[in-house]
Each structure stands twice: as structure tokens, then as C-alpha cells.
Amino acid sequence: MIPIQNLYYLLCYAWNRLPEQEQWLTSEATSFHRPLELLGRVLLMGTRRLLRQGLRQAYAEREEELGELRGRVLLETSLSRDLLRRGRAVCTYDELGPDTPFLRVVLGALAQVSRARQVSASLRQELRAVMRLFPADLPPTPLSSHALRAVRRTRPVGHEALLLNVCELLHSSALPEPAADGRTRFMDFRRDERLMAQLFEAFVRNFYRLEQRRFRVLSETISWQAAAEEPGDLSMLPAMITDTTLEAPDRKIILDTKYYRAALRPRYDRQRLISPHLYQLYAYLQNQKKPPSQHLEGILLYPAATREIDLRYTLGGHPVRVVTLDLNQPWPGIAADLLKLIE
Template identity: 35%
Template sequence: MQQIPIQNIYYLLCYAWDKLDESDIVDVKAIGTTELIDLFAKILINCTSRLLKRGLDRDYIENEYIINGVKGKLDLSASVKKNTFPSNKTICQYDEFDYDILHNQILKMTISKLLRAKNLDKELKDELHRLFIKMPPISEIQIRNSHFKQVRLHRNNYNYEFVLKVCQIINENLFIDESSGKYKFKDFLQEEKAMARLFESFVRNFYKIEQSEFLVKKENIKWKLVSEKETDLLMLPIMPTDISLISSSRKIIIDTKYYKEAFKARYSQSQDKINSNHLYQLFSYLMNQESNIETTKNCEGILLYPAVGGDFRFSYTYENHRIRVLSINLDQDWFNIKRDLLEIISGE
């Protein structure tokens, strides 16, 4: 798949992360680069600058010190073991209000890694370095994916949520180049599983934000299979939709697909065909969701693919169900992407 413009990638992320209200962090129209690493560095710079102006988050951290007298909690066994009493000292544990907490450690370490990345724009690297030296003493850690789940966000530090998502995507895509010892940023757009999740979240949140006719949700559809044994029914797999749009008069099931090739070639012929597995899956959703509710009997199904450049639109009917196979061209002005996505569900 060809490259999606940098500006559109930024909007994809803002919608997917449900952070459209923070999209003004970066003026994407002013971005001249086509390098993903530069985009994420710019986001990180702007987010970190905001945090430093507001003041980095702090919390109480329990530390252990050898001190004169007693402060906080006396660690008697450690004091005896290290024989501190003859010198009138003790080992005590007490809390200090400090910046050295997990989300600041992730932020500072991510900046440190970017400073060692190849092909990062020099001006951006200089900006990152200036921010890095402004940050207070914070421990270096080896960032793992589990760290992002451990951060506890609340109303006093919610402004870290967006920058932590940026830090996570940076860390997931930076790797050491053994020949130079520097970090390289891989093209995460080629990671089909990650981009499939991103594209699905983008489309779902886009419809949650940009229209008011439909309730937007993921839906677990039950199989219309019967069995005398309850244990047999428990063996049936879950059938969750990517996106279900439900109103009083219409229902639409959208199944999003992110593949480098939207069509799977049949090499024995000169033409390509719609991926049969994708069509079977959508068809199964439509058949099994039917109930005595009228909107389920007329439920529409859409297979939606991202595309760069060429568009395609195919339309079919099965009984009362309208089935469409569509692409959304991500290589166009964002206004047109928004227009096309809303047109898909307009009912015209």
C-alpha cells in the first residue's frame, strides 16, 4: 500500500484514540515532512512543552535513607543488619513528593530514545534536546508495553493520556540498528494487524463524533444455531461486529479491513475478485442478527477498505439486505475523507 499523507495519519490517530479535541496540538497543515518519525517527534515536542508549562505531575514515593535519628518508618532489621546504630544513624523509609513516577519516566526515556534515532530531522532533534535538559531528575527505565497499562490516569493527570499513546507507538516501532547502534523507526503502516485495529477504531469513533442519527457500538451477535446440549452452544465462537450503527429506522453493520491489497488476485484469470472470506463473514453477521425487529430484517452490510488513489464501490442485495463493498481514499484532503465517510451512511 502506498503512503497515506502525514496529515491524514495524524487525524486517523486522533479519531482512533478519541482525542480529536487535542488535534490542535500540532498544526498538521504546516508539516512539511513525509517521515513518520518526524511527525511523532513533533507531537512529542508539543505535548511535552505543554506539560512543562503546566508543571509535570508529581506523586508521593516511598524512599529509603540512612539518616540521623528517625523519620517516617524505621526499618529496624535493615538498621541492625547494616549496624548503623553505633554511629547514631538509622535506616528509615518515608514518602517524598517527587517527579520520579512512571508516566514521567516513560516520557523522558522516549525522548532519550528519539534523540538516538537515525534520520530524525536535526531541528526537531535540537528541540527535543532542549526539552530533555529542562526535565527534572527522573530515573531511566527499560520501557515495556506493560508499563503503559500500569499508569493510573485521573482528573489531575489526564493531560498525559495523549502523549502516552504517542510514546507507546514510538516505542513499539523503534528498534536498534545493530550496524550503527542507533534507533531506527519502522513503518508501522505496513504492520497489518496494528493498522487494522487502528483503522477500525478510527471509523468507529469517526461515526460516534461526526453524526447523530445512529447509535454506534460493537455488537456481539448470537449464532442462530440450536443444540440439545448447552455445552455444545458454549463451544460456538464469539461473533463481534467491528461497527454497528443503529437508529429507529435503519441498522448498518460495517466490517473494516486493512490490507495492503484490498483484493486477492485470482492468478488463473486476468481479473481480481472480492475476498470471499470477508464477504462470508459479513453475510454471516447479517443472517444471524435477524430478529423480529424490522431494522434487523433490512440490516445493511458494508465491507470498508482503506485505499490510496483508486476507489471502488460495488453494491448487491440479498432478500431485504443491501450489501456494499467500498473503499475510502485516504490520499485526499481530509475534508473529502470526512464527506465520503458521511456519504456512505447517508441512505442515498
């Protein structure tokens, strides 16, 4: 299980933020015992910063029964209520204010975490206190896939993007069945291999993007070196998209991350590599188009769980390394191991 402090670093890089940008939390992370406490504290401190900077305002559409005309009159609704005879009408108009989908979602996240028994009573009180700093008429939006997608489409950046990432992770770790008292229950998302695989992949890619300058770092779509009698048949081939590609004029590394409990599986009383992972990396290497002067290699990277390994092969003429990364060691060791991997 990844220690909470290392989980904090993993999330920072997965969300494309240097830990130094959130230095206020680095020393606190060791005191948390559950991932939910970490997320709740990030949500709290991020919201406080948002309030200090001033809430971003936007135009929101209002619909209201008024005694004077404003904006657009909803004639059918007004007639059905017999309002015009009384000198009133239902109008829709745009009003500038802090009522935005983003702030409603943040309020919804604050409300859910503030009711969770899995966080300390002091943190719940702090979350409720910061909620009272929002306008009283701003309603919270409960976290849902639909609400989060709507906010994501607005393409928030900077600090708002960080808070949206927290909200999305909270939603992913919320259990579908509430507690008996109606409170939202959250699981330890470190046990969700699918979710952790996504975070681990983004963590590794963004770590290299932020912490080294030799390679250009990207996720690359590789074209099949294939032909077909019917050109349209080529579109039926599966897409090849790398987790992380590190590219320099003289060297190119295809790095595939796999978040599995073990890098080896028992077969016929022997431990062997997971064949689909190796086949996938081999396909990436064999379908590369590169300059003759560029050295091409592949890396399969696993988190170290039951056993640490460091295996080196030459496959199809390309060096391939299968290696584990110990996420239980102190953070400086993790960072050093990642940088050493691409030396």
C-alpha cells in the first residue's frame, strides 16, 4: 500500500503540478491515515485559496416571476399562470455572479466530505466553516459524472483544475450505497487497480515532463507498418497509443506503465513475465519509424509489490528493460530511481 505522503506526490504529478506549488501540504501529509483525509485537506485549502483570490464570476440564466419586464418574457408560461392581467410576467435574464457550475460542484464536494465519518471531526468542522463563506443562495451540486463532465468541458486551468481533479477523484472513490444515515461512504482508492493504473501512468509521464529537460515527453499514437488488399481494412486494426514516449534526437524510449500487484505470474510452477504486456511493448517497438541515428528502446515499469525485478533483454534488435519502482520508499528515492531509469 502506498504511504499517504507518497500518494500526495503521486497525485501532484498526475495532476501536472509540482509538489512545491502546494508546499503547504507536504509536511502535513505524513499525519493523515486515510486517502480521504488527504483529499479533504487539499479540497479545504484549495477552496480557501479560491476564496482569498475572489470567486470568478460568470453570467447565469435566471427564470423569475417579476412585476417589471427584464430580459426575455416567457409568454406561454405567463399566460398559463394568468400573470399578465395582474401586471406580472415570467422572465429569463442573464445575471453576473458567482453562480457557476464549477463552484456548485466544489460546494457539493465540500458537503459530501463534511458528512463523511471517515475524516476527523476537526476537518469536518473546518469544511463546514468554509462552506459558510460562499453566497447563501449558491446551491451545491452533488458529485456526479454528468456534473463533472459539464465542468470539465469549460477547461478550467491552474488552481481550478486542481480542485476539479480532487472532485473527480472523490466521485470515483465514493461508494454507490450510502451509509444507514444517508452519508456518503468512500473507499480507499489505493485498492482500485483500474483507477490507480490511470494515476500511475499520468504520474510517471508528468514526472518526466516536469523534472528533466533532455527528452520531449508525450503520449504517442503509433501507426501499424501494415498493408491490406482493401485500404479500409486498415482502420480495423487496434490503436497503438503509448503511455509515455521520451524522445531526443539520438534516443527514444517507449515506456509502458503497468499497475499490477506483481510483475510476474506463476505458470507451470515457475514465475514468468505477463505475456500480453511484453507483446504490446514489442509491437510498439517493431512498428516505429525513426531516423537511423536514433537509438530505440523499451521499458515496462511496474510498482514493486511482492518482488523487485530488473530484467534486461534484446527483443527484435531493441533493448528492453522490465523493472519495478518501489513506491514505499521515501519520496527522494522514488524521484532518484525514475531519473536513473532514463540515464
